[in-house]
Amino acid sequence: MWFEDVLIGTKRDLGSYTLPQDEIMTFARKYDPQPFHVDLEAAARSMYGGIIASGWHTAALWMKCLVESGRGDAAPDGIVSPGFEAMRWHKPVRAGMSLTFSTEVIDKVELKSRGDLGLVKRRNEARDDTGALVFSFIGKSFVPRKP
Amino acid sequence: MWFEDVLIGTKRDLGSYTLPQDEIMTFARKYDPQPFHVDLEAAARSMYGGIIASGWHTAALWMKCLVESGRGDAAPDGIVSPGFEAMRWHKPVRAGMSLTFSTEVIDKVELKSRGDLGLVKRRNEARDDTGALVFSFIGKSFVPRKP
Numbered sequence: 010m011w012f013e014d015v016l017i018g019t020k021r022d023l024g025s026y027t028l029p030q031d032e033i034m035t036f037a038r039k040y041d042p043q044p045f046h047v048d049l050e051a052a053a054r055s056m057y058g059g060i061i062a063s064g065w066h067t068a069a070l071w072m073k074c075l076v077e078s079g080r081g082d083a084a085p086d087g088i089v090s091p092g093f094e095a096m097r098w099h100k101p102v103r104a105g106m107s108l109t110f111s112t113e114v115i116d117k118v119e120l121k122s123r124g125d126l127g128l129v130k131r132r133n134e135a136r137d138d139t140g141a142l143v144f145s146f147i148g149k150s151f152v153p154r155k156p
Numbered sequence: 157m158w159f160e161d162v163l164i165g166t167k168r169d170l171g172s173y174t175l176p177q178d179e180i181m182t183f184a185r186k187y188d189p190q191p192f193h194v195d196l197e198a199a200a201r202s203m204y205g206g207i208i209a210s211g212w213h214t215a216a217l218w219m220k221c222l223v224e225s226g227r228g229d230a231a232p233d234g235i236v237s238p239g240f241e242a243m244r245w246h247k248p249v250r251a252g253m254s255l256t257f258s259t260e261v262i263d264k265v266e267l268k269s270r271g272d273l274g275l276v277k278r279r280n281e282a283r284d285d286t287g288a289l290v291f292s293f294i295g296k297s298f299v300p301r302k303p
Contacts, residue, residue: 040216042223064237065219069187069212076189090211090245096293097239146243 012117012127012152020113023074028062030104036066062102067144071135074110091128096146100137108135108143115147126151159264159274159299167260170221175209177251183213209249214291218282221257238275243293247284255282255290262294273298 037046041063044051052060075081102108116130129152135144184193188210191198199207222228249255263277276299282291 036216040220042220063216063219065212065216069183069210069216072210072212073187073189092242092244094241094243095239096241096243098237 010152012129012154015114015117015127015129015152017114017117020111021078021080023071023078023080023110023112025107025109026070026074027107028066028070028102028104030060033060033062033066033102033104036069037063041065057101060104062104064098064144067098067102067108067135068096068146070108071110071133071144075112075133080112091149091151093149094147098144100141100143102135102137102143107138109137110135112148120151123151125154125156127154128152157299159266159276159301162261162264162274162276162299164261164264167258168225168227170218170225170227170257170259172254172256173217173221174254175213175217175249175251177207180207180209180213180249180251183216184210188212204248207251209251211245211291214245214249214255214282215243215293217255218257218280218291222259222280227259238296238298240296241294245291247288247290249282249284249290253290254285256284257282259295267298270298272301272303274301275299 034047037043043063045055045057045061046052046063049060052058111134113132113134114129115132118128118130120126120128129150131148131150133146133148134142137143181194184190190210192202192204192208193199193210196207199205257280259278259280261276262279265275265277267273267275276297278295278297280293280295281289284290
């Protein structure tokens with residue numbers, strides 16, 4: 010996939026993942042041990058009324074689905090991602106929810122500094138069973154230009 | 157901690173974490189199964205020359221150290237984080253590296269829409285054994301104002 014072949018507006022479904030409660034708690038015990046992620050009773054008493062997933066867990070699941078879909082951009086050798094912007098968690102993710110992930114090209118930028126690369130911006134999302142947005146961020150990646 | 161007590165320039169050490177190779181591979185097999193995260197031989201042949209951690213793993217380790225340090229902002233009930241900006245991975249994170257995490261207040265914004273809350277911006281970082289920056293992002297959080 011060359012930069013020239015990337016079309017603004019192209020949206021790809023990256024698949025779905027149903028998140029079990031034990032996975033939420035296992036991830037959070039290791040990486041985000043706040044009571045509303047790891048303790049059933051404390052979570053029930055919290056503002057969330059039950060266990061919710063760590064925001065980083067939802068982000069990692071987006072990556073899982075991107076990689077397993079085979080639809081990520083192949084980074085050119087030696088080029089590091091220019092990073093992410095506007096990462097937001099819009100709604101709590103609860104045990105048993107099925108999350109559906111997507112990525113959509115929203116912008117392309119020709120780089121004056123690197124004639125061999127273009128910058129592609131994508132809006133990445135996770136939505137719940139009802140279609141409500143739960144997580145989103147803008148990803149940026151360098152994509153090789155046609156020689 | 158009230159909004160009024162937060163001082164721009166305050167930097168907090170969140171502790172360090174030495175990342176074992178098996179943890180890199182366990183995380184990545186589940187959440188980011190790219191060859192240079194999960195396959196020793198493929199990683200050795202890759203542009204990285206060996207196994208590196210998933211960027212989401214480094215991010216999750218920052219969260220682990222924040223929570224375990226007890227130095228996160230206590231979010232007011234019912235208020236969701238306004239999210240993160242400028243998330244960047246500056247250098248690959250390799251097995252056995254000791255990462256040191258920090259958070260620094262870089263800005264405070266009084267909200268016209270919510271007299272009971274202020275917005276605090278922090279620059280969050282991970283650095284390697286040599287002090288080189290490997291990961292950074294800007295975190296935003298709502299902090300209650302003095303009644």
